[in-house]
Amino acid sequence: MRFISTLLCAAAIGFGWCANAAAAAPQNGVQYLTLPEVQNTDAGNKVEVTEFFAYYCPHCERFEPRLAAWVKKQGDNIVFKRVHVxxxxxxxxxxxxxxxxxxxxxxxxxxxxxxxxxxxxxxxxxxxxxxxxxxxxxxxxxxxxxxxxxxxxxxxxxxxxxxxxxDYRIDSWPTVAVGGRFMTSPTQAGEAAPGPQTTQTEAQLQQSALDVMDFLVAKAKAEKK
The missing domain is CATH 3.40.30.10 (Glutaredoxin)
Incomplete structure (x- = not known):
């Protein structure tokens, strides 16, 4: 387990994220979910990232600029796809x-x-x-x-x-799937562990999602090794 954590941290450094403490890392079932069955992807050694969205959705429209910038930053590390629900x-x-x-x-x-x-x-x-x-x-x-x-x-x-x-159990959007296994969204990523909670703006929720996506891409990549 310690080796896996070290590998994950090393992989995540490239994205500016590293789980220095377990409490700081996104938690399964809180900021992201894990599908019971891994879905097939065709990304090879890269990590497939898929956004489920709709043109009519105002939250998808507001998320688009930040998401596009995030995808550009990832470069060749991921294969990015969109699915219109x-x-x-x-x-x-x-x-x-x-x-x-x-x-x-x-x-x-x-x-x-x-x-x-x-x-x-x-x-x-x-x-x-x-x-x-x-x-x-x-x-x-x-x-x-x-x-x-x-x-x-x-x-x-x-x-x-x-x-x-x-297959991905999509019931709200925008939702992002990582590696055919992990799921998050601005709403999901904005969830806090038990304790004092503060209201976040939509922009903050979007940034939380991108941070969790960094973590999940690193996790999915580490698990490929």
Missing amino acids: SRGPGVLPQQKLFYTLEALGLLEQYHVKAFDAMHVQRLRLASDKEVFDWAAAAGIDRAKFIDAYNSFGVQAKVRRAERMMA
Whole structure:
């Protein structure tokens, strides 16, 4: 156990975190959860990190800039993925929007713009036509977008997202999975051990999640050795 702790600490140094004391380390069942069964990942020697999110979700929209900066900081240490969650007919067009952008290789260019469409421009994007109109107005070829949107590939990704939500037991978002095994979120990471508790701002909760994610990436990487 002492060897594992030393290895974990050494791995975590690269992220600016080290568990100098057990009390300082995030606790399983408090700041993060461990799935009973490890999910398959295809990250090789890297650590897979997956965000479960939705475009309509205001907490996801506010988390995005901090998360993007965190992913950039990780560099080649992780493989980062996103899964747009399902939640009924009104969200399906947004979900298909995400996977269409991904299929067309436009996600990096339009991901934040899709958030802005809903949270700044106040567009509902709750129907196919609303999504098509937004895509065309944003400068995407309408015909190509519609073809991809209605493709079997996008439909398959929607079905896979539903399976992953079940496999990872996703019931709120944003939630982040690390290494196919560990789960945390701003709300989860902001949980404190028994004792005096203080109210945290959303920005503080987000930072807590990123700190726990540093810990979990280091833990997952150490366990690969």
